[in-house]
Amino acid sequence: MKKRLKAHKEKILSRFSNEIGIDLGTANTLVYVRGKGIVVNEPSVVAVNQKTGQVVAVGSAAKEMLGRTPAHINAIRPLVDGVISDFEVTEEMLAYLMRRAGEYMPKKFLGPRVVVGVPSGVTNVEVRAVRDATKNAGAREVYIVEQPMAGAIGIRLPIHEPVGSMIIDIGGGTTDIAVISLGGIVRSKNLKIAGDKLNIDIISYIRNEFKILIGETTAEHVKKSVGAVIASEPIETTIRGRDLITGLPREVVITDSDIREAMAQSIDILLEASKEVLETTPPEILSDIMKRGVHLVGGGALIKGLDILLAETLKLPVTVAEDPLTAIARGAGIILEDLEKYRSVLIESEDDLPSSK
Ligand SMILES: Nc1ncnc2c1ncn2[C@@H]1O[C@H](COP(=O)(O)OP(=O)(O)OP(=O)(O)O)[C@@H](O)[C@H]1O
Ligand SMILES: [Mg+2]
Structure with missing residues (x-):
């Protein structure tokens, strides 16, 4: 009963928000916009001015700076080994890339619903970090999927x-x-x-x-x-x-x-x-x-x-x-095009977290 009510509420709210899929990777972050496909594909690198704390560049512009920055600028890779190592910088990177994706979406009243991939077997704490970073970056609702599952969906394996x-x-x-x-x-x-x-x-x-x-x-x-x-x-x-x-x-x-x-x-x-x-x-x-x-x-x-x-x-x-670098983002996209069909592969709320494998 509770679930049905929630689905109904979701249906109404979804009219006021966009839907995007994110492959938040250690090396590259891709953003898929419903109905548009992959609109952002950037290295997961952020350059930060240490003096002012401001973000100077994100993505390929920041990657070019890796190993070449003056003392007061720091080019950071906020994810290490598939998990968030610098929470604030991850959040800033996500906010920036979601804003960029926003240029491809109609303006909506509410923040987007977002499907994000995490590596298989990550801990509850790591899942929560991804969820929080995505929410703080402006998402209204966050759905988590294990990356190999998103990849399998992205390359159209018959997962069901x-x-x-x-x-x-x-x-x-x-x-x-x-x-x-x-x-x-x-x-x-x-x-x-x-x-x-x-x-x-x-x-x-x-x-x-x-x-x-x-x-x-x-x-x-x-x-x-x-x-x-x-x-x-x-x-x-x-x-x-x-x-x-x-x-x-x-x-x-x-x-x-x-x-x-x-x-x-x-x-x-x-x-x-x-x-x-x-x-x-x-x-x-x-x-x-x-x-x-x-x-x-x-x-x-x-x-x-x-x-x-x-x-x-x-x-x-x-x-x-085919095109192996975009498989996970394409999978996230296919999931958000039909959330009902793929609900069972999503880690929706904290209680749904998979027991550690
Ligand atoms: N032609 C290539 N030959 C070998 N390695 C490559 C090639 N193209 C890309 N890579 C490597 O693939 C990696 C990036 O792949 P991908 O974008 O799938 O990672 P990611 O999703 O960001 O990381 P993760 O899933 O671990 O968080 C980099 O280490 C890059 O050097
Ligand atoms: Mg990946």
């Missing part, structure tokens, strides 16, 4: 059917490995090993092997251009950094095989974790996955050769989803 699907979301801060069936997550694992960790691996490898210090932006660039987890034709690139011994700038040529070695340990952990999830998956679902394959989303899905390496390790077909 009695058919098992497996999805791996490799983002900046976290990798979510999930098996889904009948609208629920049947098995999942969340690792803090994803794109950012690979950048750090590359920085340490180059420091140890070449005695050169490079920044995160350079490491990320090298990962995307030269990184490949299986050997094919040799690729090389020149990088510049600071010589650790002389303190002066120096150039070195590095190859795909260097980067492969740098990333090997983290990639192994990722493969192992995927195997472990499969090993505990019920046999009926396993047979569905054997038939239908494993789906990769998130920016890490684009690591060259990862699909082939995973397919060899798991002995299953593996496919990289």
Whole structure:
């Protein structure tokens, strides 16, 4: 009865507010506006003037400043490992990006209803932090969905059917490995090993092997251009950094095989974790996955050769989803286009929080 009343009230209120979906990621934040699609896609970086406390830039403008700011400006990544590490800055970033999305929406009396994704297995405290930050940024109502579920919906897996699907979301801060069936997550694992960790691996490898210090932006660039987890034709690139011994700038040529070695340990952990999830998956679902394959989303899905390496390790077909970087935001969008249909996948209020997995 209470639920019906609430649904009725919601129906009336929804006339006065917009609906948006947000993929609040460690590396990138995307905003989907109902009826419009993805209208904002920016790196999750905020530049703050330490003297005045004011936000100087958000998104790509702020990312360009990473590692290049004068003393009084700080370029901050407010999310680390998939969770909010700087609450106030996250809130400011969300408010700014929601305002930007507002340019694509009709003016409404009330704040928007927002669907936001969180990594699988986050704690209640972390869910509450996302909910509060989104509310403080101006949302009227916040619905939380686990990111692998949003990703599965985004790439149109049949999540409501009695058919098992497996999805791996490799983002900046976290990798979510999930098996889904009948609208629920049947098995999942969340690792803090994803794109950012690979950048750090590359920085340490180059420091140890070449005695050169490079920044995160350079490491990320090298990962995307030269990184490949299986050997094919040799690729090389020149990088510049600071010589650790002389303190002066120096150039070195590095190859795909260097980067492969740098990333090997983290990639192994990722493969192992995927195997472990499969090993505990019920046999009926396993047979569905054997038939239908494993789906990769998130920016890490684009690591060259990862699909082939995973397919060899798991002995299953593996496919990289189309446009893997936007899958979660597209899923959030599909959910808000039909909230009733997807209500069961939402963590609506504090009492609905999933018991820790
Ligand atoms: N072509 C590519 N090759 C390798 N890595 C890539 C490529 N393109 C993007 N990435 C990596 O993908 C990561 C960003 O992916 P994504 O936007 O899915 O993360 P996120 O959703 O912000 O993070 P999370 O889900 O962990 O909070 C970055 O680490 C980036 O370096
Ligand atoms: Mg993500």
